[in-house]
Amino acid sequence: MLLKKLNDGNEIPMIGMGTWQQTEKDNCINAIKYALKVGYRHIDTADIYGNHTLVKDAIKGFSREKLFITTKLWRDFLDPKLVESQCDKALMELDLDYLDLYLVHWPDRTKPLAEISYEMSKLKEKGKVKSIGVCNYTINHLQELINQGIKIAINQVEYHPFLNQESLLTFCNRHSISLIAYSPIARGQVFQDPDILQLSKKYSKTPGQVTLKWMIQKDIVVIPKATSEKHIKDNFEIFDFEISLDDMKKIDEIHKIRPQRLINPEFSDFVY
Numbered sequence: 001m002l003l004k005k006l007n008d009g010n011e012i013p014m015i016g017m018g019t020w021q022q023t024e025k026d027n028c029i030n031a032i033k034y035a036l037k038v039g040y041r042h043i044d045t046a047d048i049y050g051n052h053t054l055v056k057d058a059i060k061g062f063s064r065e066k067l068f069i070t071t072k073l074w075r076d077f078l079d080p081k082l083v084e085s086q087c088d089k090a091l092m093e094l095d096l097d098y099l100d101l102y103l104v105h106w107p108d109r110t111k112p113l114a115e116i117s118y119e120m121s122k123l124k125e126k127g128k129v130k131s132i133g134v135c136n137y138t139i140n141h142l143q144e145l146i147n148q149g150i151k152i153a154i155n156q157v158e159y160h161p162f163l164n165q166e167s168l169l170t171f172c173n174r175h176s177i178s179l180i181a182y183s184p185i186a187r188g189q190v191f192q193d194p195d196i197l198q199l200s201k202k203y204s205k206t207p208g209q210v211t212l213k214w215m216i217q218k219d220i221v222v223i224p225k226a227t228s229e230k231h232i233k234d235n236f237e238i239f240d241f242e243i244s245l246d247d248m249k250k251i252d253e254i255h256k257i258r259p260q261r262l263i264n265p266e267f268s269d270f271v272y
């Protein structure tokens with residue numbers, strides 16, 4: 001399993017398994033169990049996904065130190081006084097002693113975001129969390145944290161060929177913040193993209209595999225969600241080929257022709 005070193009010294013597997021909308025018991029448990037069999041070690045969940053106990057059942061009996069489990073603090077609980085109790089609740093639901101990664105799920109500038117991340121960093125000292133981070137933060141949100149002396153390891157954002165966030169990636173690289181790409185295969189839409197389809201033929205790889213490898217080669221962690229065994233396995237078989245620099249550049253350009261942001265709830269703050 002390819003690992004990435006984080007700025008806090010911990011390591012994260014470059015590919016993880018997304019679990020958003022996995023609330024049907026058997027589907028969720030079987031998908032995660034199969035993913036573990038295939039070789040995935042990194043599972044991405046969130047309080048709001050409502051599937052902590054299913055993740056717990058799926059990982060039961062698996063060696064804890066080999067797993068990387070992420071969950072997220074939902075926006076209703078963006079209060080420094082609630083951070084530890086929310087973490088404890090997640091730990092209890094997941095039946096874990098510690099989280100590998102605890103993320104703020106969405107920014108809300110009416111809330112004390114720096115203090116909330118600071119409270120999360122205290123959970124590291126208590127051994128309840130290994131690494132901390134945020135999701136859906138723009139450069140300005142990140143800059144505010146940095147200005148207030150808060151160090152985070154991760155920003156998890158939507159990233160795929162239709163939303164190639166190069167300036168955010170450059171900023172994060174400059175500040176040693178690792179990016180995790182969510183919705184990395186654009187919720188299936190890369191399978192219809194003419195340029196990706198062409199590269200898929202050229203490399204004899206599926207459009208999903210080409211897209212995921214494009215991000216891995218940029219040192220971005222990817223967390224595709226899949227339910228079917230074929231999809232779960234396909235998404236993992238991306239370490240036996242290399243995309244050329246010219247083709248990397250071709251994929252880099254797709255967002256200029258066919259831009260699309262897929263996850264944009266009314267409370268998002270992407271214009272900041």
Ligand SMILES: NC(=O)c1ccc[n+]([C@@H]2O[C@H](COP(=O)([O-])OP(=O)(O)OC[C@H]3O[C@@H](n4cnc5c(N)ncnc54)[C@H](OP(=O)(O)O)[C@@H]3O)[C@@H](O)[C@H]2O)c1
Nearest residue numbers: 018019020135182183184185186187224225226227228231
């Ligand atoms: N932090 C945040 O705010 C945030 C927001 C969104 C998502 N996320 C995380 O990121 C994860 C991934 O994002 P996502 O679920 O939005 O989208 P995604 O991973 O880009 O796409 C998932 C969709 O693609 C299909 N698929 C997966 N592999 C495939 C393959 N090899 N061939 C064809 N179709 C395939 C899946 O179908 P099947 O299920 O039928 O296999 C599913 O419909 C989430 O599950 C969640 O853990 C985080």
